[in-house]
Amino acid sequence: MRSRRWNQPSLGARLAAYAGLAFMHLPVLVIILYAFTTADRTYEFPPPGLTLHWFAAAFARADIWEAMRLSLSVAAVATLLAILLGSLTALGMARGSFRGKESITVLLVLPIALPGIITGIALLAAIKSARIDPGFWTIVAGHATFCIVIVYNNVVARLRRMPQSWIEASMDLGADGWQTFRHIVLPQSATALLAGGMLAFALSFDEIIVTLFTAGHDRTLPIWFFNELFRPRERPITNVVAVVVMIVTFIPILLAYRLTRRGSA
Amino acid sequence: MTALSTFLYRRPTLYVALLLIPPLLWFGTVYLGSLFTLLAQSIYSIDEFTAKIVYEPTLATYKQVVTQRANVDIILRTLSMAIAVTIACAAIALPIANYMVRYASARTRALFYVGVMLPMWMSYLVKVYAWRLILAKQGILSWLLDTVGLGAALDAVLRLPGIGGPSLSSSYLGMFIVFVYMWLPFMILPLAAALEKVPESLLQASADLGARPAQTFRTVTLPLALPGLAAGSVFTFSLTLGDYIIPSVVGAPGYFIGMMVYQQQGTAGNIPLAAAFSVVPIVLIMIYLSLAKRAGAFDAL
Amino acid sequence: MSAAIEFRDVSRVYGEVRAVDRVSLTVQAGEFFAMLGPSGSGKTTCLRLVAGFETPDSGSVLLNGRDVTDDPPYARAVNTVFQDYALFPHMSVLENVAYGPRVRGQRKDDWRKRAGEMLELVQLGHFADRRPAQLSGGQRQRVSLARALINQPPVLLLDEPLGALDLKLREEMQIELKNLQRRLGITFVFVTHDQGEALSMADRVAVFNRGKIEQLDTPRVLYTKPTTAFVARFVGSANVVTGELAQRLSGRAEPFAVRAENIRLRAPATAPGGDTMSCIGDVADVQYHGAMSRWQVRLESGEVFAAAVPDTNANGEFRVGARVRLEWSRGDAVPLTATEAS
Numbered sequence: 001m002r003s004r005r006w007n008q009p010s011l012g013a014r015l016a017a018y019a020g021l022a023f024m025h026l027p028v029l030v031i032i033l034y035a036f037t038t039a040d041r042t043y044e045f046p047p048p049g050l051t052l053h054w055f056a057a058a059f060a061r062a063d064i065w066e067a068m069r070l071s072l073s074v075a076a077v078a079t080l081l082a083i084l085l086g087s088l089t090a091l092g093m094a095r096g097s098f099r100g101k102e103s104i105t106v107l108l109v110l111p112i113a114l115p116g117i118i119t120g121i122a123l124l125a126a127i128k129s130a131r132i133d134p135g136f137w138t139i140v141a142g143h144a145t146f147c148i149v150i151v152y153n154n155v156v157a158r159l160r161r162m163p164q165s166w167i168e169a170s171m172d173l174g175a176d177g178w179q180t181f182r183h184i185v186l187p188q189s190a191t192a193l194l195a196g197g198m199l200a201f202a203l204s205f206d207e208i209i210v211t212l213f214t215a216g217h218d219r220t221l222p223i224w225f226f227n228e229l230f231r232p233r234e235r236p237i238t239n240v241v242a243v244v245v246m247i248v249t250f251i252p253i254l255l256a257y258r259l260t261r262r263g264s265a
Numbered sequence: 266m267t268a269l270s271t272f273l274y275r276r277p278t279l280y281v282a283l284l285l286i287p288p289l290l291w292f293g294t295v296y297l298g299s300l301f302t303l304l305a306q307s308i309y310s311i312d313e314f315t316a317k318i319v320y321e322p323t324l325a326t327y328k329q330v331v332t333q334r335a336n337v338d339i340i341l342r343t344l345s346m347a348i349a350v351t352i353a354c355a356a357i358a359l360p361i362a363n364y365m366v367r368y369a370s371a372r373t374r375a376l377f378y379v380g381v382m383l384p385m386w387m388s389y390l391v392k393v394y395a396w397r398l399i400l401a402k403q404g405i406l407s408w409l410l411d412t413v414g415l416g417a418a419l420d421a422v423l424r425l426p427g428i429g430g431p432s433l434s435s436s437y438l439g440m441f442i443v444f445v446y447m448w449l450p451f452m453i454l455p456l457a458a459a460l461e462k463v464p465e466s467l468l469q470a471s472a473d474l475g476a477r478p479a480q481t482f483r484t485v486t487l488p489l490a491l492p493g494l495a496a497g498s499v500f501t502f503s504l505t506l507g508d509y510i511i512p513s514v515v516g517a518p519g520y521f522i523g524m525m526v527y528q529q530q531g532t533a534g535n536i537p538l539a540a541a542f543s544v545v546p547i548v549l550i551m552i553y554l555s556l557a558k559r560a561g562a563f564d565a566l
Numbered sequence: 567m568s569a570a571i572e573f574r575d576v577s578r579v580y581g582e583v584r585a586v587d588r589v590s591l592t593v594q595a596g597e598f599f600a601m602l603g604p605s606g607s608g609k610t611t612c613l614r615l616v617a618g619f620e621t622p623d624s625g626s627v628l629l630n631g632r633d634v635t636d637d638p639p640y641a642r643a644v645n646t647v648f649q650d651y652a653l654f655p656h657m658s659v660l661e662n663v664a665y666g667p668r669v670r671g672q673r674k675d676d677w678r679k680r681a682g683e684m685l686e687l688v689q690l691g692h693f694a695d696r697r698p699a700q701l702s703g704g705q706r707q708r709v710s711l712a713r714a715l716i717n718q719p720p721v722l723l724l725d726e727p728l729g730a731l732d733l734k735l736r737e738e739m740q741i742e743l744k745n746l747q748r749r750l751g752i753t754f755v756f757v758t759h760d761q762g763e764a765l766s767m768a769d770r771v772a773v774f775n776r777g778k779i780e781q782l783d784t785p786r787v788l789y790t791k792p793t794t795a796f797v798a799r800f801v802g803s804a805n806v807v808t809g810e811l812a813q814r815l816s817g818r819a820e821p822f823a824v825r826a827e828n829i830r831l832r833a834p835a836t837a838p839g840g841d842t843m844s845c846i847g848d849v850a851d852v853q854y855h856g857a858m859s860r861w862q863v864r865l866e867s868g869e870v871f872a873a874a875v876p877d878t879n880a881n882g883e884f885r886v887g888a889r890v891r892l893e894w895s896r897g898d899a900v901p902l903t904a905t906e907a908s
Binding site for chain 2: 009013014016017020021023024025026027028030031034046081084085086088089091092093096098104107108110111113114115116117118119121122123124125126128129141144145148176177178202206208209212213222225226229238239242245246249250253254257
């Protein structure tokens with residue numbers, strides 16, 4: 001196109017951009033590579049050989065499965081709570097104005113705006129003050145809070161994009177509030193709900209910052225992983241677990257992204 | 266059912282209240298409740314002899330945080346790292362975002378957007394761990410530098426006080442690299458969004474009036490992209506300030522605020538001190554937010 | 567016999583703005599009623615008050631004699647055709663049309679059949695299984711019409727339904743809607759900002775301005791005998807004469823309006839006819855509109871008059887800048903009872 005002539009990027013600019021992009025993907029590729037290495041004690045590069053041995057070894061470890069089970073159940077419960085409470089919040093906040101609405105909006109931003117460590121130490125302080133035993137439910141409590149915010153953000157955005165005239169048309173034609181919800185609002189916001197849920201699941205599974213404060217003696221998979229970094233037993237097994245964690249968290253997020261994009265098109 | 270519907274239709278405030286009460290109950294007790302407990306704890310203190318919490322309001326704990334030499338060091342160290350990371354992220358994000366928005370074709374731009382978002386979706390812990398591998402003594406980076414003959418240069422850098430350490434994976438430099446890597450997408454995305462808002466016609470006018478591309482960039486693009494930079498910097502600043510995982514995993518001996526909080530509540534059981542320490546990032550972030558707001562960050566978010 | 571729709575002193579206020587300011591009106595059964603006005607005048611809000619999407623802050627809304635002020639939309643015997651058609655994108659055209667019977671509990675076979683019939687009525691039978699996104703603007707409009715009429719409402723509300731259509735289609739639809747209303751015999755209430763549309767379709771028109779009705783009359787009366795300066799200007803732009811000039815020309819201080827097509831151009835030297843008003847001015851501009859031309863004439867006192875004159879050779883003698891005498895019959899000067907507070 002002729003109009004682009006005056007505006008061509010220099011070779012340096014192009015190199016810098018692509019180099020930056022590559023830089024951002026390098027570490028993940030490294031992890032995948034290391035999961036196959038034959039070296040068992042060091043991080044040496046290049047890897048002396050490639051093998052599938054460590055995958056088998058990882059599958060045989062009972063403590064990994066236990067941590068995985070805990071992570072999955074926490075994520076499932078937190079996501080369920082998030083879908084329920086997040087949609088209620090979104091329905092209440094989507095339209096209209098009432099006293100306190102702005103304060104609630106600020107409240108809903110806090111869990112994401114404040115660093116995780118604040119949430120973590122705050123929850124711990126509360127757990128200790130209330131003399132509760134940290135365990136499954138304290139972990140869920142920490143996760144559910146930001147999961148609710150994630151689902152809320154997804155659903156409220158969709159609800160606000162929905163033309164008010166659809167709801168009015170539905171009521172005009174004879175459907176009461178509940179019927180309008182069932183026939184119009186729910187089908188239209190289903191994808192946003194699903195996307196929010198999947199995002200919440202992935203982030204709960206991957207959560208470490210808050211969980212370290214609220215888990216007590218229990219170990220989710222990220223906690224298992226974190227401990228391994230300091231007292232490694234078999235390094236390559238850690239790499240295998242890293243690849244698994246990556247896949248379990250990446251896929252829902254990717255799906256959620258595809259869902260929201262299609263919905264808004 | 267219809268009667269209930271009509272009942273609620275006539276009372277919109279009641280309807281909204283019914284919807285919001287369950288989630289607000291949760292938020293109130295779990296989240297706000299813990300935040301208040303945290304603030305409450307920060308005004309208590311720990312008895313040095315019995316190691317038990319003294320439930321009497323006092324500002325002594327806060328005083329401890331802001332006056333004790335070691336603590337002040339920690340705060341300053343964390344603050345300088347946050348600022349350094351922010352500047353580096355801005356410097357790296359600018360060429361990438363600028364290329365994405367100005368020069369890339371529509372398809373390449375889409376590729377770049379996905380390419381920038383992809384790492385964001387990857388597990389946080391796995392990314393940190395990956396860097397540990399890369400920066401390790403026999404890891405990729407040293408292998409790379411050795412191959413090109415810069416191995417000695419790396420050792421020299423590592424011997425520098427303040428940024429060096431026993432190896433890259435336990436030095437401030439290593440920590441710095443990891444921080445920049447982690448938060449780069451958070452800087453690129455708002456920046457790209459802000460750059461997209463700069464109309465092409467302004468740049469064409471600048472070129473028409475005689476400015477070379479670099480001048481146009483400096484005098485037209487950059488000032489207009491400032492809100493995007495400010496928005497991105499909010500993320501890089503606050504995320505670095507509060508992080509304790511990265512300093513632990515890729516860390517030098519010096520403590521950071523996050524590590525302090527984690528450590529104090531753990532073995533020492535000194536919740537008041539941990540609480541007081543954690544208030545510091547809140548205050549710093551609030552200050553930074555007001556500065557960023559002045560630079561237009563909230564319009565770009 | 568109760569009116570189909572009645573407003574008793576209805577007000578709707580948003581903060582400082584009085585969107586609807588103590589409006590009272592009645593719409594008779596079987597009428598084609600138009601609500602006309604510029605944007606923000608309150609006409610759309612009034613329509614929404616009838617439908618039940620808004621609740622008045624004071625006053626009451628009655629449908630067929632019954633007070634429905636607090637009733638939700640689904641409890642009112644009124645159906646609406648929306649400006650953006652509001653077709654549900656996740657349902658087929660047939661399912662859209664069948665929505666009313668379906669939510670009222672009819673059996674699937676019944677509502678499928680009835681919806682099919684309605685679609686045949688608007689000549690869209692073949693589109694039953696398509697999605698709204700696959701239809702053109704005109705087709706969507708007919709679907710929303712079918713969807714609203716399937717419930718056989720005694721009152722149909724239309725919110726600027728022809729605004730999105732191009733000129734040719736709009737004119738066709740105007741005729742179709744008028745015929746439809748006559749055939750069905752139900753009450754139509756039509757909101758528009760296009761005065762030509764309102765005049766050609768409606769039995770009676772309510773002219774809205776700033777939340778109030780300035781005049782409610784048949785189209786002919788609105789056009790020939792506007793009561794306020796706003797109505798005179800909005801409905802078929804007229805010249806509004808006020809103040810000193812009015813005093814000088816008519817002998818009375820009250821303002822009056824004279825339509826552009828009632829003004830004749832004469833040479834300044836000729837004598838005025840009996841029982842007429844006259845004034846002298848310079849031609850500022852002429853716009854050719856085919857069968858007639860629009861002349862802008864500026865008087866010495868500064869006011870500009872618009873005259874719509876049939877295009878004959880006789881007017882060739884007046885060019886831009888020429889002096890000309892404007893003349894109209896005394897009877898064509900319509901006294902205005904209130905000036906707009908502008």
